[in-house]
Amino acid sequence: MDAAPVDVVDRATVIEVLSDRCDAEAKHPAQAFVFAQMPDGRSLSFCGHHGAEFMDGLIAAGAIIIDQRHLIGS
Numbered sequence: 001m002d003a004a005p006v007d008v009v010d011r012a013t014v015i016e017v018l019s020d021r022c023d024a025e026a027k028h029p030a031q032a033f034v035f036a037q038m039p040d041g042r043s044l045s046f047c048g049h050h051g052a053e054f055m056d057g058l059i060a061a062g063a064i065i066i067d068q069r070h071l072i073g074s
């Protein structure tokens, strides 16, 4: 029987950001819970609200994403 190949991925993702504050807010930025590394090397940080708002666009842009929104409120 020919089984389909299986890719097993267990890779630690590291994104280096300038701060852990939301990049979408100029004043009083909230704590960031979504971090994205863009294909061009830029890194971005977003709070839960903006992370959710930009998530589809980040994925579409091919960004590597660390989503820590499950930590909100903990």
Ligand SMILES: [Zn+2]
Residues within 6 Å of the ligand: 022, 023, 024, 025, 030, 046, 047, 048, 049, 050, 051
């Ligand atoms: Zn924000």
